[in-house]
Amino acid sequence: MDNRIDKKFQQLKREKRKAFIPFITAGYPSLKATEKLVLALEQNGADIVEIGIPFSDPLADGPTIQDASFQSLKKGITLNQIFDCVLKVRKTSNIPIALMTYYNPVFHFGEKKFITKAKQCGVDGLIIPDLPPEEALPLRKYAKRQKIATIFFLSPTTTMERMKKIVKASTGFIYFVSIAGVTGARKTLPQALLSKVKKAKNMTSKPVCVGFGVSTSNHVKEIARVADGVIVGSAIIKEMKKSLHSKNMVNKVGRFVRTLSCGLKIK
Amino acid sequence: MPETLMAMLAELEKVFAAAMKDKKFKEEFNFYLKEYASRPTNLYYAGRLSGYLKTLRVYLKREDLLHTGAHKINNTLGQILVAKRMGKKRIIAETGAGQHGVATATAAALFGLKCDIYMGEEDIRRQALNVYRMKLMGSSVIPVKTGSKTLKDAMNEAIRDWVTNVADTFYIIGSVAGPHPYPLMVREFQAVIGREARRQFLKKENKLPDYLVACVGGGSNAMGLFHAFFNDKNVKMIGVEAAGKGLYSGKHSAPLAIGETGVLHGSKSSLLQTKDGQIRIAHSVAAGLDYPGVGPEHAYYKKIGRAQYESVTDAIAIGGLKLLSRTEGIIPALETAHAIGYLEKLAKKVKKKSSVILCLSGRGDKDMNEIKEFI
Numbered sequence: 001m002d003n004r005i006d007k008k009f010q011q012l013k014r015e016k017r018k019a020f021i022p023f024i025t026a027g028y029p030s031l032k033a034t035e036k037l038v039l040a041l042e043q044n045g046a047d048i049v050e051i052g053i054p055f056s057d058p059l060a061d062g063p064t065i066q067d068a069s070f071q072s073l074k075k076g077i078t079l080n081q082i083f084d085c086v087l088k089v090r091k092t093s094n095i096p097i098a099l100m101t102y103y104n105p106v107f108h109f110g111e112k113k114f115i116t117k118a119k120q121c122g123v124d125g126l127i128i129p130d131l132p133p134e135e136a137l138p139l140r141k142y143a144k145r146q147k148i149a150t151i152f153f154l155s156p157t158t159t160m161e162r163m164k165k166i167v168k169a170s171t172g173f174i175y176f177v178s179i180a181g182v183t184g185a186r187k188t189l190p191q192a193l194l195s196k197v198k199k200a201k202n203m204t205s206k207p208v209c210v211g212f213g214v215s216t217s218n219h220v221k222e223i224a225r226v227a228d229g230v231i232v233g234s235a236i237i238k239e240m241k242k243s244l245h246s247k248n249m250v251n252k253v254g255r256f257v258r259t260l261s262c263g264l265k266i267k
Numbered sequence: 268m269p270e271t272l273m274a275m276l277a278e279l280e281k282v283f284a285a286a287m288k289d290k291k292f293k294e295e296f297n298f299y300l301k302e303y304a305s306r307p308t309n310l311y312y313a314g315r316l317s318g319y320l321k322t323l324r325v326y327l328k329r330e331d332l333l334h335t336g337a338h339k340i341n342n343t344l345g346q347i348l349v350a351k352r353m354g355k356k357r358i359i360a361e362t363g364a365g366q367h368g369v370a371t372a373t374a375a376a377l378f379g380l381k382c383d384i385y386m387g388e389e390d391i392r393r394q395a396l397n398v399y400r401m402k403l404m405g406s407s408v409i410p411v412k413t414g415s416k417t418l419k420d421a422m423n424e425a426i427r428d429w430v431t432n433v434a435d436t437f438y439i440i441g442s443v444a445g446p447h448p449y450p451l452m453v454r455e456f457q458a459v460i461g462r463e464a465r466r467q468f469l470k471k472e473n474k475l476p477d478y479l480v481a482c483v484g485g486g487s488n489a490m491g492l493f494h495a496f497f498n499d500k501n502v503k504m505i506g507v508e509a510a511g512k513g514l515y516s517g518k519h520s521a522p523l524a525i526g527e528t529g530v531l532h533g534s535k536s537s538l539l540q541t542k543d544g545q546i547r548i549a550h551s552v553a554a555g556l557d558y559p560g561v562g563p564e565h566a567y568y569k570k571i572g573r574a575q576y577e578s579v580t581d582a583i584a585i586g587g588l589k590l591l592s593r594t595e596g597i598i599p600a601l602e603t604a605h606a607i608g609y610l611e612k613l614a615k616k617v618k619k620k621s622s623v624i625l626c627l628s629g630r631g632d633k634d635m636n637e638i639k640e641f642i
Binding site: 055056057058059060061062063066070073078079103104105106107108109129130132152153154155156157158159162166177179180181182 | 268270273433527533535538545
């Protein structure tokens with residue numbers, strides 16, 4: 001496929017590094033902030049950035065991201081505004097970007113239209129937590145044509161048989177959900193996580209990245225021993241909340257993210 | 268649906284299919300429907316109501332006479348038997364008006380399972396009586412404070428709980444919505460309504476009814492009534508949604524009337540949504556009709572023209588509630604009152620005297636506090 005995401009993983013492989021992938025909710029606290037945050041994330045160690053499209057019914061999200069989505073929607077944020085935001089980011093950055101969204105907004109926009117617009121704005125990947133690959137056949141086809149990665153999920157409850165199908169359908173990378181649960185920073189990650197990730201890695205040469213619950217640099221280091229990348233979302237949004245409306249928010253978040261990502265730099 | 272639930276849904280589909288073929292399962296289900304819930308329910312000819320309407324001969328299918336006062340128990344008894352079959356020790360449910368919550372708490376008490384019920388804060392206020400009933404039967408009622416604090420948010424929270432506790436927890440969904448196999452499973456458990464009604468009507472009138480009328484929120488009582496008559500081409504089906512303060516007021520719950528196709532809670536159906544695909548908040552005086560979506564099978568029936576979908580406002584529904592109370596001495600639930608409210612419109616539309624089976628999905632005791640303001 002060879003879009004920015006693929007190229008990034010190829011580069012990481014050469015440099016023997018793991019990917020650090022932060023997630024932020026678009027429009028929280030504002031679209032301007034989102035633009036600045038993406039650039040700050042890049043400057044502080046992000047290899048790929050996930051931008052979340054807020055949804056009225058985020059059933060895979062815990063209270064932190066639920067709240068960020070709700071606040072963003074309260075301001076009247078629209079899909080088109082988010083696409084414009086990505087376009088603006090692209091003027092100064094080449095960082096790989098994946099959009100994370102629930103399925104209904106994509107369905108309503110029109111799958112083909114959505115993929116085309118995403119490509120035009122410089123999006124490299126699409127992550128849809130409530131769309132299993134077997135329901136995504138037309139979407140995967142359009143995405144492949146437009147060279148947009150379709151990243152599917154593995155979870156601790158996924159059977160081996162199903163794992164094979166999901167691994168085959170995913171492009172860009174595979175999102176391994178660390179826990180049976182919703183998003184939200186946790187203190188500890190489950191015991192069996194690393195062995196499960198190893199099983200997934202044994203099935204494929206595609207990059208496997210772990211997310212959900214990751215909140216400390218220790219988590220990041222531990223996961224990086226087995227996985228190809230680490231995804232952090234709620235912990236970053238929690239950090240944002242501490243200084244949400246202050247002038248320094250973006251800088252503070254940048255510094256926090258650096259403490260997480262620097263664990264991956266040494267190899 | 269999130270990946271974490273896919274294995275469970277696949278297993279549930281298999282277990283349900285096997286249960287439907289298992290004679291013992293069917294016997295056990297029928298036993299509880301009969302001995303515990305009090306089936307069969309009567310099909311009662313409402314003479315005074317029909318006299319008032321003049322052009323309609325109305326038969327009431329008395330689901331309000333079931334234990335717990337609504338049709339919801341048909342489904343919870345069926346699903347709890349499936350949960351038992353899967354060895355699950357804990358039940359969760361979502362509830363709007365509280366009837367499904369009560370029916371779930373009832374089944375959980377009957378089978379000795381732990382039960383947590385998610386209910387929107389706004390609904391807890393509107394249906395306090397039902398909240399007490401659930402707690403008295405040993406279930407916990409967990410208030411949902413996010414979103415619109417009503418049914419769709421309760422369903423979101425229940426799904427989040429399920430994603431987290433999928434190994435030991437069974438989610439009993441209250442209507443013909445949600446991910447497959449739920450719409451199918453709930454319909455199969457509610458289909459007893461239509462099978463009985465069909466048999467009873469044939470016995471009384473020696474022919475089939477002209478119309479079937481039922482209120483539609485998620486659509487379980489309507490699908491329960493309609494399903495058995497699917498192949499009876501001359502039987503017309505009418506589902507009645509809640510038009511709230513009016514279809515163009517922005518405050519209603521009529522996705523089949525003016526919603527668009529979308530995906531919510533794991534199924535593709537008609538939804539109330541914004542032009543960006545965000546889900547709108549539904550409004551109705553009836554808490555049980557407050558769902559911005561509708562069961563996918565109803566969307567299908569509408570698409571193929573098998574059923575027609577109408578809607579009535581809060582005011583007309585309240586009128587329907589008063590009408591049935593005064594002509595027949597039966598106080599219907601606010602949800603059911605929507606179907607009754609529609610009868611006056613239907614009576615004016617029909618070209619000749621027609622027979623109707625109306626699904627009296629529930630009794631109105633739970634609504635007395637809400638109705639006080641309108642009497």
